[in-house]
Amino acid sequence: MSEAPASPNERRTFLAIILAAIGAVTAGVFGWSIFRFLSPVERSGEGSQVRVARELVAIGTVHFFAFQGRPAVVLQPRAGEFVALSAVCTHLGCIIKWVQETQEFLCPCHAGRFGNSGQVLGGPPPRALDTYPVTLDGDDILIG
Ligand code: FES
Known part of the structure; x- marks a missing residue:
């Protein structure tokens, strides 16, 4: 049983989804790193001795x-x-x-x-x- 080859539109859609997923993961990693860098230092026991x-x-x-x-x-x-x-x-x-x-x-x-x-x-x-x-x-x- 053979399947029909994907049309160019289906391939473009598939590539767009893959690229969007890679972009989202990359943005998440960079965004999280920047957020952690800019966040105030966590000070456990602030005010403690x-x-x-x-x-x-x-x-x-x-x-x-x-x-x-x-x-x-x-x-x-x-x-x-x-x-x-x-x-x-x-x-x-x-x-x-x-x-x-x-x-x-x-x-x-x-x-x-x-x-x-x-x-x-x-x-x-x-x-x-x-x-x-x-x-x-x-x-x-x-x-x-
Ligand atoms: S940082 Fe300049 S004298 Fe201490």
Whole structure:
């Protein structure tokens, strides 16, 4: 039993359907990627606290961690005093580094300098680093 060959119109319709399906899948993949790229960062536990063990932050040292999806740092400038700061430079958003020898933060992008309470010491940053509330809970530091 043989079938009649497809007419040119049937072939065109078939190709149009296949191309439309491929186009729809491609648009969906690109659209979803663009949507995910432009969507705000999901911050699980927005407003929640981060717990850091005190033993990780010796006097004069720092501990970097993520706070609400962004880099942050906690330090102990003096015994029993803890300071939590955003680790995002207020100039153009680079991540600051801790310089143990000078006990200050240095931004590697344009040499912005911040003190151990986040204040600007030099360079182009227009304002101090953001600070986060700190409370102590036994052997832990609660940030946020
Ligand atoms: S981004 Fe930090 S000094 Fe420019």
